[in-house]
Amino acid sequence: MSFIVPEKFRIKSGPLASNESYGNNGAFWVKTKKCVFTVIASDQMGWEHVSVSLPTRCPTWEEMCFIKSLFWGEDDCVIQYHPPKSDYVNNHPFCLHLWKPTEQTLPTPPSFMVGKAGAA
Template identity: 50%
Template sequence: MMRFPEVFRIDGDAGESGAFLIRIKGSAALRVIASNGGGWEHVSVSLRTRTPTWAEMSAVKSLFWEPEDCVVQYHPPASLYVDYHQHCLHMWRPLDVWVPVPPTWMVGPATPRVSDEDGADGC
């Protein structure tokens, strides 16, 4: 379930969608817009002069979602692509829908964990 780190809020009502300015050690201030509606939880993360790094996106993910929540970054078909801001990345979490993820062995060595019979996991 999505949460809103109120200490970073710069616009919007507490506990709801809004804008956030997040300062992470060793990083420029991240501009974040978070929303939950239409069956989706969504966070966009941007910087003025560069695209957020994996570490920055992971830090934002940990602020807005629980550790075991699965969120995704999409690379949509070209016909659906929207480039409103060249240095903005998005994280999405559909509500009430299971999201498949590849088995961990396809990604790399990992600590064994329980998975579906065919080795695929989901969230």
Template identity: 50%
Template sequence: MRAQIIDKLEAGRLRHGPFASAPGSGPCGLFYVQGPCGCQLKIIGLRRPRWEHVSVSTSRRCPNWEEMCFVKDLFWDEEECVMQLHPPHSEYVNNSSYCLHLWRPTDQEIPTPPPAFVGIVGLGPSEAAILAAQMKSLR
């Protein structure tokens, strides 16, 4: 399965021009990949000191959650934690209106809250909708 993912990424690698990278350069380079929602995704993968970074953009809108999850799985294993950041306004850099970023520090684990802080563990979206409807009817 991982090999198929790498093949999909490799097939989208830009091989000519100023942002080209050589085949087999791993996750570093510029890639054009068909996303899961019908949009072509422009993806730039970089390794910097102490950081792995991926930017994701489309030509018409910001990438959505499904697209960001898709890209996360192209560049990292499913059990690795990566993050999107909302930095202080004084540190904003905005070179594209339709670009989002994924980050992973290479020298430390990303702290995460307990899953129960996010929602009810083991409850899927359809069960959660039923529960929400039941709670609403009790008002």
């Protein structure tokens, strides 16, 4: 599966407005029972990208997994970078990013280096 935006959450009016003609680029309010995420998506310059923010805290791991599942398939590998401090950009204190290059496959470590499969 490739990058697909969830159209039902697209912001269609106001300063963040876009429509389907923008393709996989635009802003989205993803509403759940607990909160509303502001998500900005793009697929430009060889990258698929979403930024995910909340007004008063950073998204949790589980929440980022949920957002990932809305924009990519379960077999897609996306990453969250931790760049050198000299390259930090922080325009929002509670925003995290997911990235996937479009022209190469991301390397991943063997699963045994992460932990024992199936262990809780």
